[in-house]
Amino acid sequence: xxxxxxxxxxxxxxxxxxxxxxxxxxxxxxxxxxxxxxxxxxxxxxxxxxxxxxxxxxxxxxxxxxxxxxxxxxxxxxxxxxxxxxxxxxxxxxxxxxxxxxxxxxxxxxxxxxxxxxxxxxxxxxxxxxxxxxxxxxxxxxxxxxxxxxxxxxxxxxxxxxxxxxxxxxxxxxxxxxxxxxxxxxxxx
Numbered sequence: 001x002x003x004x005x006x007x008x009x010x011x012x013x014x015x016x017x018x019x020x021x022x023x024x025x026x027x028x029x030x031x032x033x034x035x036x037x038x039x040x041x042x043x044x045x046x047x048x049x050x051x052x053x054x055x056x057x058x059x060x061x062x063x064x065x066x067x068x069x070x071x072x073x074x075x076x077x078x079x080x081x082x083x084x085x086x087x088x089x090x091x092x093x094x095x096x097x098x099x100x101x102x103x104x105x106x107x108x109x110x111x112x113x114x115x116x117x118x119x120x121x122x123x124x125x126x127x128x129x130x131x132x133x134x135x136x137x138x139x140x141x142x143x144x145x146x147x148x149x150x151x152x153x154x155x156x157x158x159x160x161x162x163x164x165x166x167x168x169x170x171x172x173x174x175x176x177x178x179x180x181x182x183x184x185x186x187x188x189x
Contacts, residue, residue, distance in 0.1 A: 026052045026077050027127040029061075030147040031069060043067075049124075049147055050076035052084070053131025056092075059158070060084035061128070061151050085155065088163035093135040096164065101157025106149030110157050111138040124150040132158070 030049040035042045046069045053059035060083045064075025090096045095112040102108070108125060113136040119129045121139035124147040129137055141150055168175045 023054050024052050024081065025055060025131060026050050026080070027131055028073060029124050029127050029151060031072070046072045048072040048076040049151065050080050051124075051127045051131045051151065052077060052080035053128075053133065055131065055133035057087050057089050057133060058084050059087060059128060059132040059155075061155065063148070085159060087132050087158045087161055088166070089132075089134065090163075092133070094137055095134070095161060097161070099157045099160050101153045101155070101160065102143075103152035103156055104144060104146075104149045106144035106146060106153040107142040108150065108153045108157055109140045109142070110154070111140075112136075113138050122150070123147070125154050127151075128154045128158075 028048060028050055032047040032049075034045050034047060036045065037043075045065060045067050047063065047065045048069070049061065049063055050073060051059065051061045060080040062076040062079025062081070062083065064072045064077070064079055066072040066075060088096060090112065093115065095110060098109070098111045100107065100109050113120075115136060117136040117138065119126055119134065119137055119139075121129055121137065122141050122145075125139045125141060128151060129139070139154075141153075144150070164175050164178050168178045171178070
């Protein structure tokens with residue numbers, strides 16, 4: 001009887017985990033084949049870079065290494081799910097403000113865009129924006145084109161992103177007070 005309950009509990013946990021995992025989409029950004037020279041020849045291994053997101057503002061990236069590609073991708077996906085960050089989106093489609101990010105020699109500039117612009121960005125950055133659920137953004141990569149550095153620089157920029165609500169609470173003001181300054185045409189009454 002106790003065994004039946006534990007099996008049901010395990011099944012329920014597994015179903016919850018699969019349900020939670022199904023809300024995320026994962027994008028394989030880069031696979032690197034590496035060789036280790038040993039006495040009998042070469043041993044090949046694979047390193048995978050994966051970006052995971054729920055398309056509602058949460059995104060993460062992970063790196064996994066293994067002897068086979070599927071195992072490396074699985075490890076990278078698990079690593080990405082452990083390191084999720086939340087990105088505030090304006091109207092659920094773009095950034096609140098322009099921002100720069102850097103990691104090592106990789107530098108990126110992310111700019112907010114009007115509706116209908118789409119995602120104008122290079123490969124690794126495009127995967128991040130699609131995973132986070134951004135619809136309109138213009139991005140430019142400068143310096144290193146290494147996918148690892150580009151993804152990390154993009155995450156550095158996204159971590160700096162703040163929403164008007166966060167700024168208002170930090171300053172002890174109302175959101176309307178913070179936003180009315182931006183417009184310039186709004187008159188305080």
